[in-house]
Every structure is written in C-alpha cells, then in structure tokens.
Amino acid sequence: MIEDTIRAVKEAEAKAEGIVAEAGAEADGIIKDAKAKAAQLIEDAKAAAKKAADELMAKAAEAGKAKLAEADKEAEAEAAEIRKDAAPKLDAAVSAVVDTLLK
Numbered sequence: 001m002i003e004d005t006i007r008a009v010k011e012a013e014a015k016a017e018g019i020v021a022e023a024g025a026e027a028d029g030i031i032k033d034a035k036a037k038a039a040q041l042i043e044d045a046k047a048a049a050k051k052a053a054d055e056l057m058a059k060a061a062e063a064g065k066a067k068l069a070e071a072d073k074e075a076e077a078e079a080a081e082i083r084k085d086a087a088p089k090l091d092a093a094v095s096a097v098v099d100t101l102l103k
Helices: 002-102
Strands: none
Touching: none
C-alpha cells in the first residue's frame, strides 16, 4: 500500500513536471508570437507614418510651387507696369541729356 502511494506520488510528480514543461513551452510560444506581432505593428506604423509624411511633403511642395508661380506672375506684372511707367521718363531723360549736351 505504501509502495502504491509512493508510485502514485511519483507518477503525479512526473505528470506535473510534464504539465509545467508544456505550459512553459506554450508561454514561450505566446511571448514569441506577441513579440513578432508587436514588431510587425511597429513596422506597419512606421510605414504608415512615412507614407503620410511623404504625402504631406508632396502637398507642401505643390503648394510651394503654386506660391512661387503666383509670386512670379505678380513680379512680372509689377515689372511690366514699371517698364510702362519708365518708358516716357526714359525718353524725357534722354531728351534732357541731349539738350544739356547740345547747350
């Protein structure tokens, strides 16, 4: 009877050790999977952030080009206006210089 009890205890201990080993292996697998999923989530977030940043940069570049084009148009219009206003003054200045030189 004592031998049966000792045998039963040893079998129970062996079973418990097997269960503990299986639980440890399962826990390791769960941790490994969780780490892999976390790493993938981080990579996905980085990729999404890069894509969003690239899109914002493209929009900013386009807006900058549009502003430059608008500024170029305004500058050209102002230059044309100055040339238009300066033309009669240039003629008057040339006439004044010629008159001064001829006197």
